Amino acid sequence: xxxxxxxxxxxxxxxxxxxxxxxxxxxxxxxxxxxxxxxxxxxxxxxxxxxxxxxxxxxxxxxxxxxxxxxxxxxxxxxxxxxxxxxxxxxxxxxxxxxxxxxxxxxxxxxxxxxxxxxxxxx
Amino acid sequence: xxxxxxxxxxxxxxxxxxxxxxxxxxxxxxxxxxxxxxxxxxxxxxxxxxxxxxxxxxxxxxxxxxxxxxxxxxxxxxxxxxxxxxxxxxxxx
Amino acid sequence: xxxxxxxxxxxxxxxxxxxxxxxxxxxxxxxxxxxxxxxxxxxxxxxxxxxxxxxxxxxxxxxxxxxxxxxxxxxxxxxxxxxxxxxxxxxxxxxxxxxxxxxxxxxxxxxxxxxxxxxxxxxxxxxxxxxxxxxxxxxxxxxxxx
Numbered sequence: 001x002x003x004x005x006x007x008x009x010x011x012x013x014x015x016x017x018x019x020x021x022x023x024x025x026x027x028x029x030x031x032x033x034x035x036x037x038x039x040x041x042x043x044x045x046x047x048x049x050x051x052x053x054x055x056x057x058x059x060x061x062x063x064x065x066x067x068x069x070x071x072x073x074x075x076x077x078x079x080x081x082x083x084x085x086x087x088x089x090x091x092x093x094x095x096x097x098x099x100x101x102x103x104x105x106x107x108x109x110x111x112x113x114x115x116x117x118x119x120x121x122x123x
Numbered sequence: 124x125x126x127x128x129x130x131x132x133x134x135x136x137x138x139x140x141x142x143x144x145x146x147x148x149x150x151x152x153x154x155x156x157x158x159x160x161x162x163x164x165x166x167x168x169x170x171x172x173x174x175x176x177x178x179x180x181x182x183x184x185x186x187x188x189x190x191x192x193x194x195x196x197x198x199x200x201x202x203x204x205x206x207x208x209x210x211x212x213x214x215x216x
Numbered sequence: 217x218x219x220x221x222x223x224x225x226x227x228x229x230x231x232x233x234x235x236x237x238x239x240x241x242x243x244x245x246x247x248x249x250x251x252x253x254x255x256x257x258x259x260x261x262x263x264x265x266x267x268x269x270x271x272x273x274x275x276x277x278x279x280x281x282x283x284x285x286x287x288x289x290x291x292x293x294x295x296x297x298x299x300x301x302x303x304x305x306x307x308x309x310x311x312x313x314x315x316x317x318x319x320x321x322x323x324x325x326x327x328x329x330x331x332x333x334x335x336x337x338x339x340x341x342x343x344x345x346x347x348x349x350x351x352x353x354x355x356x357x358x359x360x361x362x
Contacts, residue, residue, distance in 0.1 A: 007145050009150055010144055010145065010149065014144055017137065054157050058153065062248065064178070064247065065170050075179045075182060077157070079182040083190065085252070086194050086252065089201075090197055090198060094204050094205060096351055097208045100354060173312070175245035175320065175325070176246060179248075180245050184333065185311045185329060188328075189308075191336070192294060192295075199343070202343055202346050202350075206350060
């Protein structure tokens with residue numbers, strides 16, 4: 001069918017969507033807080049793949065100007081993603097600092113146990 | 124029970140995203156809307172205006188230098204936030 | 217606790233890593249790489265040094281002032297390169313009329329790009345190392361001491 005042909009041609013975007021769904025499932029299903037942070041990181045990586053794959057031109061070389069190259073790859077999406085990678089690192093670092101604070105306060109990093117301890121403490 | 128509802132909803136979202144991806148311009152198409160306009164100007168002018176042959180370095184440090192300054196500020200704010208979260212609020216000697 | 221294997225590995229790996237990171241930083245305008253990846257590689261060499269010598273002689277440890285110096289120095293280089301544009305009569309962060317452009321393809325070319333790449337590299341190296349140190353030492357205890 002036509003949709004299967006177009007999905008097979010856009011296979012990098014399809015891989016980005018599958019990574020996004022995997023990261024989202026990891027974030028929602030596991031109870032451990034560190035696994036939730038890893039799921040968020042996987043979702044960020046899927047978006048980077050999506051953006052950089054938009055910039056590809058068939059038959060193009062890397063955007064370093066040199067002799068004998070007739071077609072270059074689009075450099076603008078790659079330049080935008082550099083900022084995104086730095087923001088992902090900063091967000092992961094702050095989330096890990098909050099996990100250290102939670103462990104110091106409640107003694108565990110299991111999300112369900114923390115909710116139970118909070119409701120028992122403020123009952 | 125909660126896991127079954129999660130998997131069903133995520134499969135629905137996944138099918139919706141795949142239908143959206145099938146409508147996008149084909150991978151590697153030179154006539155896609157993302158490649159018209161500013162890309163030709165950056166590739167044609169970057170060696171003469173900036174003297175750098177790495178186009179991406181010329182974009183983020185010469186044509187868009189203010190955005191990279193904002194990104195360096197984000198790095199600094201992350202370090203300040205982690206320090207304030209772990210050491211803040213206590214009276215030190 | 218003195219680990220012989222880690223120290224022998226460190227003697228070979230740390231200088232090679234820093235040389236590779238300096239190569240990526242200095243060729244930021246000629247080949248793929250630039251400020252962020254070069255700075256991360258040098259920060260990784262600092263982290264490895266701190267992991268090898270963490271439990272041994274106190275004089276080998278990297279203090280907090282080292283990462284502070286790298287980070288603030290990188291930010292000052294960036295903002296200083298921008299203020300040179302204002303002092304020369306143009307707007308903030310100009311490259312073409314103020315810094316020497318040179319010819320494309322040589323090492324000492326492209327004016328502001330080489331200076332700002334070194335500044336960003338130092339800033340990212342300081343940030344990565346400081347985040348590692350903060351998360352490892354765990355912060356203050358609830359009753360107020362470290």
